[in-house]
Amino acid sequence: MIFDVRHRTDYSYSQLVSISHHLLHLEPRDTPHQRLERFELSIEPSPGFDDRDLDAFGNPTRTITLDQNHDELIIEARSRVRLAERELPSPLETPAWEEAAAVRLAATDDDALEASRYAFASPFVDLDDAIEAYARQSFVVGRPILDAAIELNSRIFREFTFDAKATSLATPVAEVFETRRGVCQDFSHLMLGCLRSLGLPARYQSGYIMTHPPAGQERLIGADASHAWVALWVPHYGWVELDPTNDCLPMREHVTLAWGRDYGDVSPICGIVYGGGAHDLTVAVDVLPLAAA
Numbered sequence: 001m002i003f004d005v006r007h008r009t010d011y012s013y014s015q016l017v018s019i020s021h022h023l024l025h026l027e028p029r030d031t032p033h034q035r036l037e038r039f040e041l042s043i044e045p046s047p048g049f050d051d052r053d054l055d056a057f058g059n060p061t062r063t064i065t066l067d068q069n070h071d072e073l074i075i076e077a078r079s080r081v082r083l084a085e086r087e088l089p090s091p092l093e094t095p096a097w098e099e100a101a102a103v104r105l106a107a108t109d110d111d112a113l114e115a116s117r118y119a120f121a122s123p124f125v126d127l128d129d130a131i132e133a134y135a136r137q138s139f140v141v142g143r144p145i146l147d148a149a150i151e152l153n154s155r156i157f158r159e160f161t162f163d164a165k166a167t168s169l170a171t172p173v174a175e176v177f178e179t180r181r182g183v184c185q186d187f188s189h190l191m192l193g194c195l196r197s198l199g200l201p202a203r204y205q206s207g208y209i210m211t212h213p214p215a216g217q218e219r220l221i222g223a224d225a226s227h228a229w230v231a232l233w234v235p236h237y238g239w240v241e242l243d244p245t246n247d248c249l250p251m252r253e254h255v256t257l258a259w260g261r262d263y264g265d266v267s268p269i270c271g272i273v274y275g276g277g278a279h280d281l282t283v284a285v286d287v288l289p290l291a292a293a
Contacts, residue, residue, distance in 0.1 A: 001083045001252045002037075002290040005208055007226070008283070009269055011073040015277035020066045022271030025258045026077035027060040028207070034256055038080040045070050057265060059258035071276075075269060080290075083252050089237045091147040100145045101199035103235045115201040115233040117261075124262035125189050125204075126173055127197045134177070135194035145200070149232050149242060150249070152194060156187055157247035169263070184245040185263050188228040191244050192262065201233040205241060206266040207257040209250075210287045225285050226268060231259065255287065 007026060028036050041062065043050075049065035066073065095103075104116050121127045138152040159180060166181035173193050176186040188204055195202035209227040229243040229250060241250040258266040 003079075003081050003083070003208075003210065003255055004286075004288045004290060005079040005081065005255060006076065006284075006286045006288075007079075007208075007268070008074070008076040008285075010280075010282040012280045012282075013071045013073075013273075013276040014279065015275055016069045016071055017066070017073075017276040018069055018274050020073070020271060020273040020276075022064050022066075022075075022269055023267075024062040024064065024075070024077075025055075025059055025206070025266050025268050026062070026075070028079050028081050028255055028257050029059055029259075031256055033084050033086045035082045035084075036079065037082055038078075040078045042074075042076045044072075044074040055258075055260075055265075057258070057260045059260070059266065079255075081255050083255070086251060088240060088249065089146060089234065091150055092144050094144045094146040094234050095236065096142050097139050097145040097148055097198065097200065098142070100233070100235050104199065104201055104233070111238070112235070115239075117201075118203040118233070119196055119199060119201040121196065122192075122261035123264050124173070125192045125196065127193055128174060131173065131177055131190070131193045132197035135198055139198055145232070146234055146240060149195070149240070152191065153230075153242045153244045153249075154247050156191055156244040160187060160190075160244075162245065184228045184243075187244040188230050189262060191230045191242070195230070195232060203231050203233075203239075203259045204262045204266065205229050205231050205254075205256055205259045206263070206268070208255040208285060208287045209243075209246070210253040210289060225283075226257075227254070228263065229254065 027039050030036055047064035048067040051063045053061050055061050139148045161181045163181040164183055167186050173189050176182045176190055192202050206228050231239040231241045234240050243250050260266045
């Protein structure tokens with residue numbers, strides 16, 4: 001599939017901002033199954049400093065500084081991305097999850113060493129006994145790692161309720177686990193906590209997903225949203241993506257923007273603003289399929 005993605009963010013401030021600095025993760029990265037064919041970024045007002053780089057996880061970034069007074073900031077990213085079909089291993093033929101954890105502990109090759117950085121607690125993903133016990137209901141002794149992960153993915157989908165009002169960026173994983181409510185970011189952090197509590201490397205994936213309007217209704221422009229899911233490292237294969245919010249394995253409708261340990265590593269826009277007072281934030285996302293690749 002080929003997708004055109006538009007991601008527009010509008011900040012409106014009640015007072016003038018004198019200077020602001022922002023770090024952007026808005027350019028989709030290339031992966032073995034995804035190729036970025038075009039990317040355009042517009043920023044109003046125009047920044048006085050604009051630098052493109054890669055972060056510690058290999059994600060494209062932009063660092064901008066606006067050094068003129070402004071009461072509005074508009075950032076719009078437009079991307080064209082080509083997704084290829086991917087082949088997944090048979091879940092029952094993947095190694096036992098204990099073997100996968102042991103491979104990570106004795107990592108010597110580059111892939112295993114790289115995966116190891118995603119096996120620990122991180123600022124948004126705490127590890128605790130209750131979450132580990134929840135994970136072990138699926139990860140019983142000797143079970144193939146991907147078979148167990150797919151069941152965990154489905155359990156989170158069935159047992160947790162999507163509720164956009166239940167959580168915020170500051171809501172800890174333990175609270176999400178207790179209330180059984182949250183959004184894609186929360187469910188991804190929870191699944192990361194489950195996997196990492198067993199010593200399994202798993203990373204946070206941010207991006208977009210093509211949404212489907214109800215039957216008989218047209219797509220609403222700007223009604224899509226950013227999305228989050230998980231990638232699990234499977235020895236002898238590599239990374240396998242799982243989406244606990246939708247109970248699926250991402251194939252041809254998930255566009256990867258960036259990945260890291262958790263949301264804090266890949267926030268689309270973060271920064272520091274001097275002045276501004278109160279502000280209103282509006283985000284509009286469109287993911288439009290163009291054709292079959």
